[in-house]
Amino acid sequence: KDFRLGLITPPPHVWTKAAQAFGDELAEKSGGAHSVTVFPARQLGNEAQMLQQLQTGALDMAFMTVAEVSNRVPNMGAFYAPYLANDMSHAAAILRSDTAKGMLEVLPQEAGVVGVGYGSAGMRQILSRGEVSSAADLAGVKLRITPFDPILDFYNLLGSAPTPMPLPAVYDALANGQVDAIDMDVELINVLKYYEHADTLLISNHMMFPMVGLISARVYAGMSAEDKAMVSELMAKHVDTTLDAYIEKSPAWTEKLNTVGINVHTVDAAYFGDVMGKWEEIWAAKAPSLPDLRAAADATK
Amino acid sequence: MLYRASHLWARIEVFLAATFAALITGLILLNVVTRSTGNAIYWVDEAAIYAMVWMCFLAASAAIHYRSTIAVTVVNEFVPAPVRYWMERGVDVVIFMFACLMVWICLRWFMPLQLMEAGWDIKAFQGNTFNFIYAEPTNTLGIKKVWVWLVMPVFTLGALLHTTANLFHPGHAAQVEAAE
Amino acid sequence: MTPLIFIVLLFASVPIALVLALTALWYIHESGNTVLYDSFAQQAFAGVENYGLLAIPLFILTGELMNEGGMTQRLVQAARVFVGGFRGGLAYINLLANMFMAAIIGSAASQIAVMSRAMVPAMTKEGYDPGFAAATTAAGGLLAPVIPPSMLFVIYGVLAQLPIGDLFIAGIIPGLIMAGSFFIVIALIGLVKDFPKGEWMTLPVALRALRDALPAFLIPIAIVGGILFGIATPTESAAVASLIALAVGWGIYREIKPADLGQLFVRTATNSSLVIFMIAAANVFGWVVIYEELPQKLAAFLATVTSDPFTFLLIVNVCLLFVGMLIDGIAALILITPILLPIAMNTYDINPYQFGVVISLNLVLGLLTPPVGVGLYIASAMSGVKPFTIFAALWPFLLAVTVVLLVLSYFPILSTALI
Ligand code: NA
Numbered sequence: 001k002d003f004r005l006g007l008i009t010p011p012p013h014v015w016t017k018a019a020q021a022f023g024d025e026l027a028e029k030s031g032g033a034h035s036v037t038v039f040p041a042r043q044l045g046n047e048a049q050m051l052q053q054l055q056t057g058a059l060d061m062a063f064m065t066v067a068e069v070s071n072r073v074p075n076m077g078a079f080y081a082p083y084l085a086n087d088m089s090h091a092a093a094i095l096r097s098d099t100a101k102g103m104l105e106v107l108p109q110e111a112g113v114v115g116v117g118y119g120s121a122g123m124r125q126i127l128s129r130g131e132v133s134s135a136a137d138l139a140g141v142k143l144r145i146t147p148f149d150p151i152l153d154f155y156n157l158l159g160s161a162p163t164p165m166p167l168p169a170v171y172d173a174l175a176n177g178q179v180d181a182i183d184m185d186v187e188l189i190n191v192l193k194y195y196e197h198a199d200t201l202l203i204s205n206h207m208m209f210p211m212v213g214l215i216s217a218r219v220y221a222g223m224s225a226e227d228k229a230m231v232s233e234l235m236a237k238h239v240d241t242t243l244d245a246y247i248e249k250s251p252a253w254t255e256k257l258n259t260v261g262i263n264v265h266t267v268d269a270a271y272f273g274d275v276m277g278k279w280e281e282i283w284a285a286k287a288p289s290l291p292d293l294r295a296a297a298d299a300t301k
Numbered sequence: 302m303l304y305r306a307s308h309l310w311a312r313i314e315v316f317l318a319a320t321f322a323a324l325i326t327g328l329i330l331l332n333v334v335t336r337s338t339g340n341a342i343y344w345v346d347e348a349a350i351y352a353m354v355w356m357c358f359l360a361a362s363a364a365i366h367y368r369s370t371i372a373v374t375v376v377n378e379f380v381p382a383p384v385r386y387w388m389e390r391g392v393d394v395v396i397f398m399f400a401c402l403m404v405w406i407c408l409r410w411f412m413p414l415q416l417m418e419a420g421w422d423i424k425a426f427q428g429n430t431f432n433f434i435y436a437e438p439t440n441t442l443g444i445k446k447v448w449v450w451l452v453m454p455v456f457t458l459g460a461l462l463h464t465t466a467n468l469f470h471p472g473h474a475a476q477v478e479a480a481e
Numbered sequence: 482m483t484p485l486i487f488i489v490l491l492f493a494s495v496p497i498a499l500v501l502a503l504t505a506l507w508y509i510h511e512s513g514n515t516v517l518y519d520s521f522a523q524q525a526f527a528g529v530e531n532y533g534l535l536a537i538p539l540f541i542l543t544g545e546l547m548n549e550g551g552m553t554q555r556l557v558q559a560a561r562v563f564v565g566g567f568r569g570g571l572a573y574i575n576l577l578a579n580m581f582m583a584a585i586i587g588s589a590a591s592q593i594a595v596m597s598r599a600m601v602p603a604m605t606k607e608g609y610d611p612g613f614a615a616a617t618t619a620a621g622g623l624l625a626p627v628i629p630p631s632m633l634f635v636i637y638g639v640l641a642q643l644p645i646g647d648l649f650i651a652g653i654i655p656g657l658i659m660a661g662s663f664f665i666v667i668a669l670i671g672l673v674k675d676f677p678k679g680e681w682m683t684l685p686v687a688l689r690a691l692r693d694a695l696p697a698f699l700i701p702i703a704i705v706g707g708i709l710f711g712i713a714t715p716t717e718s719a720a721v722a723s724l725i726a727l728a729v730g731w732g733i734y735r736e737i738k739p740a741d742l743g744q745l746f747v748r749t750a751t752n753s754s755l756v757i758f759m760i761a762a763a764n765v766f767g768w769v770v771i772y773e774e775l776p777q778k779l780a781a782f783l784a785t786v787t788s789d790p791f792t793f794l795l796i797v798n799v800c801l802l803f804v805g806m807l808i809d810g811i812a813a814l815i816l817i818t819p820i821l822l823p824i825a826m827n828t829y830d831i832n833p834y835q836f837g838v839v840i841s842l843n844l845v846l847g848l849l850t851p852p853v854g855v856g857l858y859i860a861s862a863m864s865g866v867k868p869f870t871i872f873a874a875l876w877p878f879l880l881a882v883t884v885v886l887l888v889l890s891y892f893p894i895l896s897t898a899l900i
């Protein structure tokens with residue numbers, strides 16, 4: 001069978017390359033019985049639309065941010081606990097834990113997709129137009145976020161004015177002061193040159209930003225047992241490579257941002273005061289796996 | 302009788318579409334004001350987008366009644382009047398077929414019968430059908446997306462009403478102004 | 482079989498949106514991927530679910546308010562000050578007013594709608610051939626998506642992940658070149674045909690015309706200022722513009738009352754839905770086409786043909802001219818950018834701004850080419866002139882755009898100089 005795999009990243013991106021590599025290896029291991037056509041750069045729609053296509057079986061597979069899945073399965077919001085992971089390596093260890101893998105079990109019933117394993121898009125940082133000398137300076141600040149609940153709660157607790165905005169609008173919005181700050185990762189701050197219109201970068205690593213490899217539950221149900229095993233195993237292997245890619249590349253991206261002429265402050269959990277505790281209170285109710293995930297995080301430190 | 306029902310419904314559709322157009326303008330302006338005063342409202346963009354979707358499909362259905370949709374009329378201009386008449390009747394039939402197909406597509410999508418068989422239990426329905434549309438959330442509005450998606454069956458039923466009425470009520474393609 | 486169905490339905494004058502939808506349905510049937518039926522309505526819905534498209538009703542509303550509030554007419558008067566005295570003055574006025582409007586409106590379709598209503602009757606009354614009047618207006622409308630603000634650039638920027646503000650700036654020189662080429666076309670047509678004579682205004686009248694138009698110029702200033710000073714996104718600036726248009730038309734010109742708003746919103750809803758519904762249908766059509774990997778195959782083939790960037794752009798231009806004949810600009814842009822842009826950037830090292838300007842201009846041209854030329858049909862619907870009559874007078878303008886397109890393809894600097 002020729003599987004169709006959709007994702008939102010452009011062709012040169014780490015995710016897209018992993019998807020291609022997965023397709024190549026699947027074709028090889030199956031002796032040409034299976035192949036994968038990759039549809040990058042939102043060709044089949046945004047993540048919500050692709051998830052809906054996975055549910056109907058129109059799309060076979062996708063690499064997708066956990067944020068999108070967490071809109072339907074709130075338990076997945078646990079991954080966005082502030083300072084769950086200290087850095088990218090720690091985030092990778094957490095995402096590789098059995099606890100994390102176990103959280104994928106309910107996806108077929110609750111979202112119509114089979115989750116095979118996690119990848120990543122790095123850690124979240126805060127880039128600001130104005131000087132930020134303490135977390136209090138972020139209060140009242142218009143701050144761009146991707147629209148999903150865990151991150152909304154984080155910035156609401158911080159007293160910021162979280163402003164949802166699709167990625168393509170961000171550069172202009174930052175340039176013309178429509179937002180004062182953005183929640184972003186070091187890769188895109190570099191690649192899309194967001195630093196050109198900012199004064200201060202907080203290397204906060206306050207949240208991880210995981211990705212998950214998904215197969216349509218409808219399509220999966222129609223596959224033979226051997227195919228199920230081979231396809232999920234290979235896909236899990238290749239989404240996992242993105243974790244290593246980000247571990248390897250993140251330091252260089254961070255390093256480069258030290259040389260672009262903006263203030264770079266490296267901050268930790270203490271910087272955000274009691275926000276973490278309050279976030280935990282809200283999400284303990286919504287995400288039952290949160291304590292287990294914290295335990296897994298402690299175990300992999 | 303059927304044509305009058307169609308006409309009445311088209312007027313309601315246009316009225317609602319105009320209301321949504323006003324709502325879009327209001328919401329976007331609200332966004333400008335609230336954001337420039339530092340009180341950005343989280344859900345305004347999504348609400349404006351859905352208002353546009355509703356405006357679009359309601360007015361699109363009404364456009365079938367008014368025969369004011371945009372079409373390629375190069376051939377029409379060159380054929381003699383009787384041929385043109387039968388071409389226009391043919392188009393009426395094609396639009397009727399489209400509306401029937403849309404009914405079938407909406408039934409496949411919303412699966413109302415299966416939902417009823419599952420005793421309106423969405424979890425059981427999802428287990429039986431692998432259809433998750435009743436669980437789909439909106440991003441920022443806090444309501445289920447199916448409420449917004451309902452515009453598709455509304456559009457479909459409106460289109461079916463208008464095109465059925467048009468079948469029995471031949472008329473010439475009107476100008477866009479007809480919709481006013 | 483699928484292309485045949487498409488062509489038959491199209492020329493049988495089935496509404497274009499339904500042609501696209503029905504062709505997609507037939508294609509699903511033929512390909513046997515019946516699972517796509519389940520996502521069909523959802524994809525049509527998703528095609529409209531796009532923040533950028535909100536600009537369409539807002540630009541149309543602004544246009545309606547400018548018409549009803551007496552602004553269009555005063556901008557036309559202001560244009561008269563500069564070019565009114567030439568033979569064929571009203572034709573030049575039309576173009577100049579279209580340039581002013583292009584600085585306010587971002588969509589060719591809405592600009593053609595607004596300007597056809599305002600200019601074609603005026604030109605016909607002064608003795609111009611109605612086909613030429615409608616053609617000049619339709620061509621002038623092509624400036625809307627090239628001179629900022631521009632909906633096509635908004636959408637291209639979204640797809641190419643480029644800053645939209647920079648893209649707007651990239652459009653300025655090409656927009657001026659295009660306007661210049663239209664002035665030349667009109668001058669050349671004037672050598673062949675006898676245009677009605679124009680008249681220069683006396684100084685006091687000219688000053689009064691400029692003074693009267695001053696409040697109308699608030700609108701482009703507000704749009705550009707809104708974007709530059711961070712008060713608004715391009716979509717929001719369209720909303721602000723409509724508010725200012727209402728304020729000027731009501732408070733200063735006194736030609737419009739809030740009670741008229743109901744009718745304006747009815748027109749905004751019905752007219753913008755004509756365009757947006759086609760985008761919805763184009764979205765399902767494009768989704769099915771991409772799903773079956775047709776564009777990918779085309780792109781792979783293109784890459785084997787040449788290694789020269791200019792030749793590549795030429796091939797792209799020729800292909801897009803055909804695409805533009807069949808598919809509406811925005812829909813086509815959405816269809817091809819994700820496929821062609823990576824090839825352009827990676828294989829041919831073409832600047833993404835230049836590529837964006839070139840393909841946008843190309844697809845804009847498609848708005849006026851039959852069989853699917855939305856702009857042509859809008860101009861026809863708004864002016865009452867038959868599409869074929871308009872097209873017969875339109876070809877010199879289309880030729881001019883094609884030449885500009887070649888120049889822009891050859892000299893990247895024209896698109897990148899100001900960024
Ligand atoms: Na413009």
Ligand code: NA
Binds near residue numbers: 805851852
């Ligand atoms: Na065309």
